[in-house]
Amino acid sequence: MRQDSRLSRMLHVLIHMDRHDGALTSEAIAAMLNTNAxxxxxxxxxxxxxxxxxxEKGHGxxxxxxxxxxxxxxxxxxxxxxxxxxxxxxxxxxxxRCLVEQAVNAALADALREAEAVLVRRLGTVTLxxxxxxxxxxxxxxxxxxx
Amino acid sequence: MRQDSRLSRMLHVLIHMDRHDGALTSEAIAAMLNTNAxxxxxxxxxxxxxxxxxxEKGHGxxxxxxxxxxxxxxxxxxxxxxxxxxxxxxxxxxxxRCLVEQAVNAALADALREAEAVLVRRLGTVTLxxxxxxxxxxxxxxxxxxx
DNA sequence: CTATCATGAAACAGCATAAGTTACGTGAAC
DNA sequence: GTTCACGTAACTTATGCTGTTTCATGATAG
Numbered sequence: 410m411r412q413d414s415r416l417s418r419m420l421h422v423l424i425h426m427d428r429h430d431g432a433l434t435s436e437a438i439a440a441m442l443n444t445n446a447x448x449x450x451x452x453x454x455x456x457x458x459x460x461x462x463x464x465e466k467g468h469g470x471x472x473x474x475x476x477x478x479x480x481x482x483x484x485x486x487x488x489x490x491x492x493x494x495x496x497x498x499x500x501x502x503x504x505x506r507c508l509v510e511q512a513v514n515a516a517l518a519d520a521l522r523e524a525e526a527v528l529v530r531r532l533g534t535v536t537l538x539x540x541x542x543x544x545x546x547x548x549x550x551x552x553x554x555x556x
Numbered sequence: 557m558r559q560d561s562r563l564s565r566m567l568h569v570l571i572h573m574d575r576h577d578g579a580l581t582s583e584a585i586a587a588m589l590n591t592n593a594x595x596x597x598x599x600x601x602x603x604x605x606x607x608x609x610x611x612e613k614g615h616g617x618x619x620x621x622x623x624x625x626x627x628x629x630x631x632x633x634x635x636x637x638x639x640x641x642x643x644x645x646x647x648x649x650x651x652x653r654c655l656v657e658q659a660v661n662a663a664l665a666d667a668l669r670e671a672e673a674v675l676v677r678r679l680g681t682v683t684l685x686x687x688x689x690x691x692x693x694x695x696x697x698x699x700x701x702x703x
Numbered sequence: 704c705t706a707t708c709a710t711g712a713a714a715c716a717g718c719a720t721a722a723g724t725t726a727c728g729t730g731a732a733c
Numbered sequence: 734g735t736t737c738a739c740g741t742a743a744c745t746t747a748t749g750c751t752g753t754t755t756c757a758t759g760a761t762a763g
Contacts (some may be wrong), residue, residue, distance in 0.1 A: 410648035411748050413721065420660040425561075430658075434738065467731030470738050481752065483663065487645075493721095495636055497644040498634075499559035507588075508698065509575075512690040513567040520678035528671035541658040545707050551655065555567065558719050560750065581709065592752050597710065614760030617709045635763095 412497075415452050415490050418442055420483065422453075424541050426462070427478050432471030459489035479538035480512070484529060486537075495525055559644075562599050562637050565589055567630065569600075571688050573609070574625050579618030590702035599637070605634035634679060642672055 422438055423441070435446035442449070453472060456462045463475040487493075498522065500514045582593035582600070589596070600619060603609045609620040613690055634640075646662045646668065 411721070412641065413644055414646065414648040415721080416645055416646040417657075417660055417664055418662070420653070421657050424656045424660065431740095438739085440633050446738090447724070447741090448722060450741085451722095454740080464739060465731080466737080466739050468733060468737055470731070472739095483667070494559065494644045497560055497641045498563055500564040501561040501589075502726075507568070508694045509571045509687075509691050510564065510568050512562075512573065512687050512694055513564055516682055516687055516690065517564055517567070519608055520630070520675055520682070521559075523678055524671045524675035527674045528667055531667040531670055533665070540659050540663055543662065550633045558750070562750080581710095593709095594712090594753070595751065597712085598751095601711085611710060612760080613708080613710050615708055615762060617760070619710095641723085684744075 413493050415493070418444075418482070418484055419452060419490065420458060420540060421536065422449075423456075423461070423474065423478070423481070423486070424450055424535055424544060426472065426474050427537070427541060432469065432473050433466060434471040438472065455489045455491055456486065459485070460488060461485070473479050477538070479536050481537045482533050483535050483537075483540075484532035487532060495528060496521055560640050562640070563630070563634050565591075565689060566599060566603060566637065567684065568632055569596075570603075570608070570621065570625070570628070570633070570684055571691060573621050573690060574684070579616065579620050580613060581618040585619065601672065602636045603633065606632070608632070608636060624685070624701055625688055626683050628684045629680050630682050630684075630687075631676060631679035633684075642675060643668055 421442065422433075425441065426433055426437075435449040438449045438453075439446040453462060453464070457464055457475075460477050461474070461481055462472050464470070464472050464512075499511075500517060502510065504513075505511055505514065567588065569580075572585075572588065573580055582596040585596045585600075598684040600609060600611070604611055604622075608621070608623050608628055609619050611617070611619050645664075647657075647664060649657065650661075652658055652661060
């Protein structure tokens with residue numbers, strides 16, 4: 410099943426925005442991600458509504474961070490994107506009459522809930538600042554290795 | 557994103573097969589799941605190849621369990637279905653050149669890996685016999701409550 | 704032996720959703 | 734007032750599970 414890459418993309422953009430002076434246009438961001446400006450506007454809309462970025466129209470306009478990176482976790486961004494479904498597997502029927510199906514759904518739901526709790530906890534403890542720091546570490550390493 | 561319900565469906569079927577004397581035809585199974593016989597054959601093929609069920613052609617043919625329920629975990633069934641992607645979210649590019657993207661992907665991959673490990677551990681510790689036992693418990697309860 | 708039943712498999716259409724595209728409106732800066 | 738950039742709607746594309754049709758194969762009943 411095809412995966413939703415919006416979270417990954419938006420995290421990527423937000424770190425770049427932090428390292429960039431002035432506003433970034435949707436066109437520029439789209440070029441960075443090899444995609445389309447409208448897709449960027451559509452996806453960034455959630456982050457804007459959540460207050461993590463702000464947009465400006467007209468000359469010199471574009472997108473800017475509206476909030477320091479250490480105040481935003483990966484979970485915050487996920488939520489801002491509309492809390493999309495995490496799992497690609499799940500039951501068909503949420504309220505089955507069949508008791509067998511109820512038992513199956515309960516077991517699966519338990520397992521998925523537990524896994525999602527771990528994921529949410531993990532995403533909630535990592536901030537964008539942490540990612541930026543990891544980027545800096547990688548940058549220093551790549552400099553040392555000449556790669 | 558739409559969810560893959562094959563695991564849920566196959567677990568449902570396997571428990572029913574255990575409680576049923578004789579073979580179950582794809583048509584009968586499809587009727588139980590409100591779907592199509594060809595879909596059943598297609599999905600059951602993986603379970604057959606894994607040795608969890610067997611199929612017989614002709615009069616009185618159909619599907620039977622080939623293995624006791626306590627020998628099969630939910631994870632086994634998941635694997636038999638081709639180990640489909642568990643997560644609906646993920647990165648676009650697996651080998652990005654951009655160091656920011658690498659940092660983002662590493663963080664997300666870590667979180668997803670951890671969550672998947674929890675899910676796999678959970679699915680691997682629950683057997684079909686456990687589900688059947690839970691079904692029996694629900695059956696007894698529903699009888700008591702008159703529901 | 705033949706008809707019937709049931710699986711096996713290929714081929715194609717349906718459907719949902721992220722993604723890509725086009726088009727037009729709105730507001731800000733030059 | 735022209736240009737730039739976002740905002741939004743509408744449409745198309747791509748992908749993968751799902752559903753359906755069709756025919757072949759093999760097993761059983763009569």
